[in-house]
Amino acid sequence: MSRRPxxxxxxxxxxxxxxxxxxxLAVVIFLSIFGSALAPQNPLTINANALFQGPSAHHxxxxxxxxxxxxxxLMAGTRLSVLTAFEAVGxxxxxxxxxxxxxxxxxxxxxxxxxxxxxxxxxxxxIFFAVAVTAALGNGLVQAMSAVGILLAPGFFRVTRAATxxxxxxxxxxxxxxxGASKLHVxxxxxxxxxxxxxxxxxxxxxxxxxxxxxxxTFLGIGVTPPAPTWGGVLSSDLDxxxxxxxxxxxxxxxxxxxxxxxxxxxxxxxxxxGPGAMPVPDPVIKTHSTxxxxxxEATDARQTAA
Amino acid sequence: xxxxxxxxxxxAIAPRRRRGRSVAAKLGGGLAVLVPIVVLSSFIxxxxxxxxxxxxxxxxxxxxxxxxxxVAKLDRxxxxxxxxxxxxxxxxTQAVQGHLGVSYFTQIPVSQxxxxxxxxxxxxxxxxxxxxxxxxxxxGTVAAVNRGSWFDRGVTIACSVVSTLPAFxxxxxxxxxxxxxxxxxxxxxxxxxSAGVGPWLEHIILPSLALALQVAADIAxxxxxxxxxxxxxxxxxxxxxxxxxxxxxxxxHALRNACGPALTILGNDFPIMLAGAVxxxxxxxxxxxxxxxxxxAEERDIPVVQGVLLVVATFVIVVNLVVNTLLAALNRSADGxxx
Numbered sequence: 001m002s003r004r005p006x007x008x009x010x011x012x013x014x015x016x017x018x019x020x021x022x023x024x025l026a027v028v029i030f031l032s033i034f035g036s037a038l039a040p041q042n043p044l045t046i047n048a049n050a051l052f053q054g055p056s057a058h059h060x061x062x063x064x065x066x067x068x069x070x071x072x073x074l075m076a077g078t079r080l081s082v083l084t085a086f087e088a089v090g091x092x093x094x095x096x097x098x099x100x101x102x103x104x105x106x107x108x109x110x111x112x113x114x115x116x117x118x119x120x121x122x123x124x125x126x127i128f129f130a131v132a133v134t135a136a137l138g139n140g141l142v143q144a145m146s147a148v149g150i151l152l153a154p155g156f157f158r159v160t161r162a163a164t165x166x167x168x169x170x171x172x173x174x175x176x177x178x179x180g181a182s183k184l185h186v187x188x189x190x191x192x193x194x195x196x197x198x199x200x201x202x203x204x205x206x207x208x209x210x211x212x213x214x215x216x217x218t219f220l221g222i223g224v225t226p227p228a229p230t231w232g233g234v235l236s237s238d239l240d241x242x243x244x245x246x247x248x249x250x251x252x253x254x255x256x257x258x259x260x261x262x263x264x265x266x267x268x269x270x271x272x273x274x275g276p277g278a279m280p281v282p283d284p285v286i287k288t289h290s291t292x293x294x295x296x297x298e299a300t301d302a303r304q305t306a307a
Numbered sequence: 308x309x310x311x312x313x314x315x316x317x318x319a320i321a322p323r324r325r326r327g328r329s330v331a332a333k334l335g336g337g338l339a340v341l342v343p344i345v346v347l348s349s350f351i352x353x354x355x356x357x358x359x360x361x362x363x364x365x366x367x368x369x370x371x372x373x374x375x376x377x378v379a380k381l382d383r384x385x386x387x388x389x390x391x392x393x394x395x396x397x398x399x400t401q402a403v404q405g406h407l408g409v410s411y412f413t414q415i416p417v418s419q420x421x422x423x424x425x426x427x428x429x430x431x432x433x434x435x436x437x438x439x440x441x442x443x444x445x446x447g448t449v450a451a452v453n454r455g456s457w458f459d460r461g462v463t464i465a466c467s468v469v470s471t472l473p474a475f476x477x478x479x480x481x482x483x484x485x486x487x488x489x490x491x492x493x494x495x496x497x498x499x500x501s502a503g504v505g506p507w508l509e510h511i512i513l514p515s516l517a518l519a520l521q522v523a524a525d526i527a528x529x530x531x532x533x534x535x536x537x538x539x540x541x542x543x544x545x546x547x548x549x550x551x552x553x554x555x556x557x558x559x560h561a562l563r564n565a566c567g568p569a570l571t572i573l574g575n576d577f578p579i580m581l582a583g584a585v586x587x588x589x590x591x592x593x594x595x596x597x598x599x600x601x602x603x604a605e606e607r608d609i610p611v612v613q614g615v616l617l618v619v620a621t622f623v624i625v626v627n628l629v630v631n632t633l634l635a636a637l638n639r640s641a642d643g644x645x646x
Contacts, residue, residue, distance in 0.1 A: 119340070120347030123623040125578035127585050128600060128616050135604035135612045136355040212473045216586060219475055220601065239479060239590065242494075246483045253476040261471035284571045284634065286340060286627040 018269035024262035031075055032082035039072035043229045052245040061251050064234065065241050070248075073229035074255060081218065081231050084145040085210040091149025092156050092206055097199055099153075100160025101191060104168050105183055118154040122285045126151045126213060134222055141214070141223030148213045152206045156199065158283055163198040167191050197273055204267035208260045215256045231256055344624060349402070352616045353395045356609040398613070407614035412606055417614035420599055425618070427497050427595040428584045430507070434515035435522070435580055436573070442519065443526030447569065448562065450527065451534035462531065466524040474583030478517035478590035485513060495592035514591045518583030522576045526569045534565040567637050574630030578623050 036043070041059075047067030055062050061070040103111040126148050133147035134140065167173065173190050181189075218224055218232030231252050238248040382388045386397060398408070407417035450462040469477075486494035492513055500507040537543065538561055546556045585597030596615055603611035 116340075116343040117347055119344045120351065123344060123348045123578070123620045123627070124351065124616070125581040125619055125623065127582035127597070128619045131600050131604045132352070132355050132612045132616045135607050135609065136358045139605070208471075216473060216475060216582070219586075220589060235476070235479070242479075242483060242487045246487050249476070249479045249483065253472070253479065256473065256476065257468075257471040260473075261467070264467070264471060283575075284627065284631060285574055286344065286624070286631045 015269045015272065017265045021262040021265040021269070024258060025266070028078065028082060028259050028262075031078040033079070035075035035078040039069075039075045041069040041072045043068060043072040043076040044227050045069075052241065052248075054245075054247070062245075062248065064237055064248070065244075070234060070251060073234055074231060074252060077218075077229040077231050077233065080141065080224075080228075081211065081214045084141050084214050085207055087142065088145040088149035088152060088210040088213065089203060089206045091146055092152025093199070093203060095150065096153035096156025097160045097195075100157045100162075101164050101187060101195065103157075103161055104164045105187065114157070118157050119285060121151055121154045124151060127216065130213070130217065131222065139223055141217060144217050144222050145210070145214065148210055152210065155206060156202055159198055159202045160195055162283075163195045164191050167194045197270060201267050201270040204263050204270060208263035208267070211256070211260055211263065341624075341628070348620045348624070349399055349617055350395060352613055352620065353398055354391070355616070356613050357391050357394070402614075402617060407617070408610035410603075410611050411608050417610050420611065421596065421614055421618055424594060424596050424599050426499065427588070427593050428581070428597070430500070430511050431514045431518065431584050431587055431593070431595075432580055434508075434511055435519040435583070438515055438519035439522040439526060439580075440573070443523035444530060444566075444569070446523070447527035447530030448534060448557075451531045451538065451565075452557065454535055459531075462527055466528045469520050469524040472521070473586065474518045474521060475586035475590055477520050478514065478587055481513045481517055482590065497593045497595075510591075510593075514584075514587035514593060517587050517590070518580050521583070522573065522580055525572050525576055529572045530565060530569040533568045534561060537561045537565040563637065567634055570630055570633055570637070574627045577626045581619055581623070 031038075045068060047063065049067065051063065051065060051067045053059055053063040053067075059069050059071065061074070064070055064073070099114055103114050129151060130144040130147040134144050137143045168186070168191055170190070173186055176186055176190060215230075215232040215235070218230035219236045221233070221236065224230055224233055234252040235249055235256075238245065238252070241248070379388070386394055389397075401408070405418055407421065409416055410420070446462045446465075450456075450459040453459055472480075482494050485492045493510055494513075496510055498506040498510050543556060543561055546560055547553070584595065585600075587593065588595040588597040596619065600612060600615045602608075603615070
């Protein structure tokens, strides 16, 4: 398979939105590595003489209710948000994607069982599940985000399974099998490479969802020891002082929105690459005979003929 | 190869026969899907409590009274000495009858605390669904009908922006706009509908809007996409050529066939709405299920945590069953139209 150039006519990078998104994400990742070192002031220093200050030369994004520098707090809080979001997406990817490929090749019962577990996980709302997990396993952001990762897995699983079904039924796969290609060879050469772009879309979308989840957890104060700076924490401390500084929540809010927006734009760019104008048809959580989509029916038919 | 052709032929002549065996197949198929989902999601819920290495009996007794004998006795009373599966089965059979156990700390029945708080979240969620369908449906339809217009482009941009904003940020923005700056609506609190529909609506409109916007954006985007492709179909052109009024064609022919994916989105987004409800509870200080769960999680009050999670998961399943039924009805009416 010839590799497409990273920058060229058909590359996903040709979209301006994808370029802007990459720049934003690069900045966020840079901040997550060097943010606390580069912060202009100590994010924990309290200054009683500078409460609720607006943006100024000294405090570029103003100060909070304890006079702490908001810019420094946001910069220092980046690492925790990004790392735990990566954690959740990583867990979802590792649990979901390989199973999505495996269910297509490992027989009907395995497929049925994994599908039902995936359906069951989809009925658990992430915030309730994550809070319940922190109750069981201890109050920590790592625990909460691993719960989110487990709930992201069904998304990876369904998408990968659908894409694998599509490619595993292609004529060239049939031809390869006639020539004696093993299942592993087919998966490695014909399936995984084709499925990767679809997984990339899901990864970017899940990362956006995970980032929203982290900011919500830090907003609620789950797994955070109070003086430690986080994106959501800055927001929640602003909430109590809206009458003094009603503009304050817009800064962390915008930071979260821009990062999530960049990830969504990246997902859109990947999706254009997968198929022009492809808008995924949503997959119902509960599917019975009468609401199976056309592709589901084809998949069942294909499996029956293969058996 | 021959097998494939055979099923192809069978598929071609199947519709009549398929309808004949459909009732039993549908019921059986539905149960085969539903029962494992209910059992698995409740089992996952129950196992969370068992996973915790907390020692409920010792916690309840307190440090001084927690002698090994007393702990063992209380464990027996709570049924915690039985195997996990037996414990789960006892819990589930009790739960089906409405008994979710008793809080380790307050000794208040879990179903009672949940019953007190559920109306808050139900009010918000219900109004949010209505708002999401109204806003998203209208925006999506108007955008698809006026494809390429400034309104269409505006909807697309608004959807992209809204989908980056989590419910708690939207909630804070709404508080700033309508409560802090304009003093139009209360910024916090809840009034039961029994105290008057006006005050009730006043208190839940902002939280509902906060969690409806993201779902509305999803619905608008999905409806626009599917409506645009339906409006290009020949039967729409045909209906127009036959002289049917445009509004009738749009509602009877196009929307009916285009709203399936948007309906699916509503079912898929329902868990997101519940997460938004927790956010709204915090932002608007509403006494809802989320607050109950957060407090219980901090104390490791496992029966409360399990109860809340079970109730919430049940709601997700019920909503998705309704969505599934509506989708099936839509499919049937679409089949009826094409037949």
